Amino acid sequence: MGPYYEPLTKLNQDYYVVRDAGDKEKLAQIEKEMHELGKTYREVEGKWISEHPLSYYAFESKSHEMGRMSFEEVDSLFNAIPEKFVGTSVYKRIQKERDNLMKSAPGAVAPDFSDKDINGEEFTLSSLKGHYIILDFWASWCGPCRASMPHVLAAYEKYKDKGLEVVCVADDDHSADKWKAAVEKDGTQDFHHVLRGLKRTANGGYDMSEDKSDDYAVHYLPTKYLIGPDFKIVGRIDEEEVMDAKLQEAFGF
Numbered sequence: 001m002g003p004y005y006e007p008l009t010k011l012n013q014d015y016y017v018v019r020d021a022g023d024k025e026k027l028a029q030i031e032k033e034m035h036e037l038g039k040t041y042r043e044v045e046g047k048w049i050s051e052h053p054l055s056y057y058a059f060e061s062k063s064h065e066m067g068r069m070s071f072e073e074v075d076s077l078f079n080a081i082p083e084k085f086v087g088t089s090v091y092k093r094i095q096k097e098r099d100n101l102m103k104s105a106p107g108a109v110a111p112d113f114s115d116k117d118i119n120g121e122e123f124t125l126s127s128l129k130g131h132y133i134i135l136d137f138w139a140s141w142c143g144p145c146r147a148s149m150p151h152v153l154a155a156y157e158k159y160k161d162k163g164l165e166v167v168c169v170a171d172d173d174h175s176a177d178k179w180k181a182a183v184e185k186d187g188t189q190d191f192h193h194v195l196r197g198l199k200r201t202a203n204g205g206y207d208m209s210e211d212k213s214d215d216y217a218v219h220y221l222p223t224k225y226l227i228g229p230d231f232k233i234v235g236r237i238d239e240e241e242v243m244d245a246k247l248q249e250a251f252g253f
Contacts (some may be wrong), residue, residue, distance in 0.1 A: 140182035217240030
């Protein structure tokens, strides 16, 4: 892949230099070249993987696409891993994704968590057992997340008297002020708000031991789940139409 990767790397470096210089014409040319070369890169890579489906690189490459895969697809990928790769980093990554998808699959008991809420009070997700719960993974800096809040708010207003609760998990651990400001601006103060729990380590890495999104296999924002009164997951409700249909089915109107 060197003949494609190396010039792509150079173009990527040039992109930021030209962008900072404000040369829009040159920037457009670089973007075009990156798009064309990137397309060729993916085609060559895809052809090689199709010819070597049981290679380590094939599983390494596919593991980076798991955020768009269903449980069945990840399970199939995991079961196809050759025995010689058992215990490797890619094996562990695919296994972890498979396990997390199992924990967050429809019918599974929702992974519980406890933390201080936006008001500094102790909050536990399972304390809402007996209610339907919209669990919304979002961030103050996420445009689509903020754009979806009015719809969530409308659903809450429609069903709150029937016991609907909304719990928002924000990916704003290092920007608490922006998190609180977004909640106030969006008018969602009646929701339950907690932070994701992702911590930076001294070496610049991440401590995911208290990461709430990990148990729910969250790879992009927003990600929304509906949890039933029995504290079992009903399903993903990322699309507005799916959310409306699931709530109408749950409440009967």
